[in-house]
Amino acid sequence: MQHTANPSTKTWPRVAKRITSLIDQPWITAMVRSSAVDDTLSGLHPMLSLLQVRARVVRILNETDDTKTFVLQPNAQWQGAQSGQFVRLQCEINGRQIERIYSLSSKGGSRRLAITVKRQPLGLMSEHLHHNVKVGHVLTISPAAGEFTLPSLPPSKILLLSAGSGITPVMSMLRDLQAQQYAGDVVFVHSCASPEDRIFASAIDSIQAAMPQLRVISHYSRIQGRMDTQQLQNYVPDLTERDTWMCGPAVWMDSIHALWASQGFTSKLQSERFSTAPMRTAEPGEPVAVACETSGVTFQTKDAQNLLVQAERAGLKPKHGCRIGICRSCQCIKRSGTVENLITGEVSSTPNELIRICVSSARSDVALDL
Ligand SMILES: Cc1cc2nc3c(=O)[nH]c(=O)nc-3n(C[C@H](O)[C@H](O)[C@H](O)COP(=O)(O)OP(=O)(O)OC[C@H]3O[C@@H](n4cnc5c(N)ncnc54)[C@H](O)[C@@H]3O)c2cc1C
Ligand code: FES
Numbered sequence: 001m002q003h004t005a006n007p008s009t010k011t012w013p014r015v016a017k018r019i020t021s022l023i024d025q026p027w028i029t030a031m032v033r034s035s036a037v038d039d040t041l042s043g044l045h046p047m048l049s050l051l052q053v054r055a056r057v058v059r060i061l062n063e064t065d066d067t068k069t070f071v072l073q074p075n076a077q078w079q080g081a082q083s084g085q086f087v088r089l090q091c092e093i094n095g096r097q098i099e100r101i102y103s104l105s106s107k108g109g110s111r112r113l114a115i116t117v118k119r120q121p122l123g124l125m126s127e128h129l130h131h132n133v134k135v136g137h138v139l140t141i142s143p144a145a146g147e148f149t150l151p152s153l154p155p156s157k158i159l160l161l162s163a164g165s166g167i168t169p170v171m172s173m174l175r176d177l178q179a180q181q182y183a184g185d186v187v188f189v190h191s192c193a194s195p196e197d198r199i200f201a202s203a204i205d206s207i208q209a210a211m212p213q214l215r216v217i218s219h220y221s222r223i224q225g226r227m228d229t230q231q232l233q234n235y236v237p238d239l240t241e242r243d244t245w246m247c248g249p250a251v252w253m254d255s256i257h258a259l260w261a262s263q264g265f266t267s268k269l270q271s272e273r274f275s276t277a278p279m280r281t282a283e284p285g286e287p288v289a290v291a292c293e294t295s296g297v298t299f300q301t302k303d304a305q306n307l308l309v310q311a312e313r314a315g316l317k318p319k320h321g322c323r324i325g326i327c328r329s330c331q332c333i334k335r336s337g338t339v340e341n342l343i344t345g346e347v348s349s350t351p352n353e354l355i356r357i358c359v360s361s362a363r364s365d366v367a368l369d370l
Helices: 012-023 026-031 035-044 124-132 164-179 201-210 229-235 250-263 307-313
Strands: 002-004 053-064 067-074 086-093 096-103 113-118 137-141 157-163 185-192 214-220 243-247 269-272 289-292 297-300 331-336 339-341 353-356 360-362 366-368
Touching: 067 124, 067 137, 086 113, 086 124, 096 113, 096 124, 096 164, 113 124, 113 164, 157 164, 164 185, 164 201, 164 243, 185 229, 201 214, 214 229, 229 250, 243 250, 250 269, 289 307, 297 307, 307 360
Parallel strands: 157 185, 157 243, 185 214, 243 269, 289 366
Antiparallel strands: 002 137, 053 067, 053 137, 067 113, 086 096, 086 137, 289 297, 331 353, 331 366, 339 360
């Protein structure tokens, strides 16, 4: 959803927040847990919702020719975020509800949040954000999710490693380290096409000025060629001692994972992927029974949709984040039954296995720890 807040009503955000806090009582919330009522509230002001996080665009920064940062002021439904997490952004584009995921580039715990979006030629959401979304517009976002985060006690040696727009979640982490006055040793290696494509260039320069122990290495692939694992080891000779957080193109990250595996590095390597293989559509079969053992609910599937959607239709509220098999927030144990993985096509009947219900479709009666 995308609304325009009337700029002449500058007091509205405060009024909206006040109304939300007044009516955000359990008994009132129970009464109005219907989207019809929420739609009425939104009609009063687009920031007003008891069900959804709405966020007003308060600033738009041009980071590079094709990348913009949108600074957002969320409503009272926002529960905060950890650095490195992402949100799902929903917009109506050409009459269709479109949803895409964006990592936060702001540090976790900030009152305002930011997403940084690279324009993809012909990309539905990124073109829409770049061309149509202006300061004052109100966007609908999900609560923050994802497990690509720093521990509360960061290790003494860290490598932040990114390429292209994959810089966003590690930038959030760098901002967090600066804010918590982290005294350890950080190396930040970022690869992009050229100096003109360096997202957050001035912000990183000022963080570096404030953090003398931070070493920033920029690799320009148009000048130096693609950064390979040998170059990475040259830049960071003590790689094996550094817990690493990495985000960038899938093939490049696969090569770094292979380096860790082949060299037997014992330091942690955590990564975030911005894309996954397209999801298959499972063959519609006979309805099957899904027994959710933790909640005591059993329901019949209606079609071949993934188990997350089926469980939501049955009134359950399973934990989830990306809904495309990346973040593992929806992971649960399948006690018995057969499921199809909608990304790989693999069909599995193994008992007591961990499955991601957002990319699993039931092929027989199943029992879940849900
Ligand atoms: C965990 C996570 C975090 C992410 N964080 C970020 C982030 O911080 N910043 C960021 O910029 N992105 C991020 N992404 C990616 C983001 O979710 C979107 O995938 C991205 O913005 C592209 O969406 P889109 O709607 O613009 O493109 P889509 O419409 O989904 O198109 C995808 C691709 O197909 C191409 N395409 C579309 N239509 C056509 C056509 N007709 N002909 C030829 N090519 C076509 C587009 O060029 C584009 O490259 C993240 C993704 C994940 C999973
Ligand atoms: S919701 Fe992210 S993996 Fe399922």
